[in-house]
Amino acid sequence: MSPAFQRQPLVLASASAARRALMAGVGLSVELQPADLDEEGLRQANPDLKPADMAVCLAETKAVAVSRMRPGVLVLGGDQILEDDGAIVSKAETLADVAARLRGFRGRTHHLHSGAALARDGAVVWRHVDTAALTVRDFSEAWLAAYLEAEGAALTGVVGGYRLEGPGAQLFSRIDGDYFTILGLPLWAVLEALRDQGVIDR
Incomplete structure (x- = not known):
């Protein structure tokens, strides 16, 4: 561990480059173990869970599963659910699907729920969810075509078909909520929990 203020190792139960970058950006060293x-x-087994609760459920399940393989080590799990009109939206399979989805979002507001959980030795020690509301502007078909060409197939790997840290930021007319939540982790709450767990200094 290189940061002087990090007192314990931390495992990130995720393959997400965005979540790893968030942790590295605030000076934390994490080991990835998806x-x-x-x-x-899991979603199908819990059809009655609200989208925000599902985000936390997925984060907890990831953290617990990895923590059982890493005795004594704190494990951070994270997951994000996109909700549109009460329904959970999954990643698009093709660029044509991305285009159709973005057209459906045009001029409307949808929500991103970012869940996080910490687990040690198979038990959840902390959980949290944060929600952001994103309003998509009335973009033109010419803009959409240029956007799809610029971003390419990578858009099928991100829920919603956009990266806020990239050209996808141009999709929106308004965002209510935390930037880090949209990127994939409710970072402020995670950092406070890590202080409570003694991973980083107060």
Whole structure:
């Protein structure tokens, strides 16, 4: 661990480059160990969970699964759910699907729920969810075509078909909520929890 203020190791139960970059950006060293999780199966097994609760459920499940393999080590799990009119939206499979989805978002507001959980030795020690509301502007078809060409197939790897840290920021006319929540972690709450757990200094 290189940061002088980090007192304990931390494992990130995720393959997300965005979440790893967030942690590195605030000076934390994390080890990536993605959880082997059937997310779609978990969603289907819990059809009554609200989208925000599902985000936390997925984060907890990831953190617990990895923490059972890493005795004594604190594990951070994170997950994000996109909600549109009460329904959970999954990643698009093709660029054509991305285009159709973005057209459906045009001129409307949808929500991103970012869940996070900390687990140690198979037990959850902390959980949190934060929500951001994103209003998509009435963009033109010419803009959409240029956007799809610029970003390419990478858009199928991100829920919603946009990266706020990239050209996708141009999609929006208004955002209510925390920037880090949109990127994939409710960072302020995570940092406070890590202080409570003794991972970083107060």
